[in-house]
Amino acid sequence: xxxxxxxxxxxxxxxxxxxxxxxxxxxxxxxxxxxxxxxxxxxxxxxxxxxxxxxxxxxxxxxxxxxxxxxxxxxxxxxxxxxxxxxxxxxxxxxxxxxxxxxxxxxxxxxxxxxxxxxxxxxxxxxxxxxxxxxxxxxxxxxxx
Numbered sequence: 388x389x390x391x392x393x394x395x396x397x398x399x400x401x402x403x404x405x406x407x408x409x410x411x412x413x414x415x416x417x418x419x420x421x422x423x424x425x426x427x428x429x430x431x432x433x434x435x436x437x438x439x440x441x442x443x444x445x446x447x448x449x450x451x452x453x454x455x456x457x458x459x460x461x462x463x464x465x466x467x468x469x470x471x472x473x474x475x476x477x478x479x480x481x482x483x484x485x486x487x488x489x490x491x492x493x494x495x496x497x498x499x500x501x502x503x504x505x506x507x508x509x510x511x512x513x514x515x516x517x518x519x520x521x522x523x524x525x526x527x528x529x530x531x532x
Contacts, residue, residue, distance in 0.1 A: 431506060437476045438502040438514040445483050445500045450520045464522050467496055479504050494522030 453461045471484040481504045488497040498520060503513040 427507070431512070433477075434479055434504060434506065434512065435514060437479065438481060438504060438512075439516070441474065441476070441481055441483055442500045442502045442514055442516040445485055445502075446498055446516060446518045449485065449487070449498050450518075452520075453525060455522065455524050464496075464520075467498075467520065496520050496522070 449467050451462060452464045452467065455464045457463045457465050467487050469486045471482065474481050474483065481502050483500065483502050485501070486499040488499070490497065496519065498518045499515070500517075501513055501515045503511060506512055
């Protein structure tokens, strides 16, 4: 009778071992995929952060005028115009494009800055910031009336 119990147990340890190896293998593959996702997510977040910083810098550059009308040697409000440029941060190439819309009454300009780049999976990404700059002479901008 003991012989029948032992004969029915032959190969069960091998099956259990194979199931454990299968479970561990599936777990390792899942962890590798999760690690890849975390790496991509971290990379994308850093790129979005860099793009936002670049867009803010461009807006501040456009806002940094010294006089209202074009004057040699000075940055003028009247000279704020649309344009684009390229820059690289880390290993990512960014394109910064801005559109300036002039409004007459009251005098202000709308700054629409878009920063675009391509992520590591060749997907196009972008960040867009919109701001306004008043046509007020900087010399009198802090004056109290």
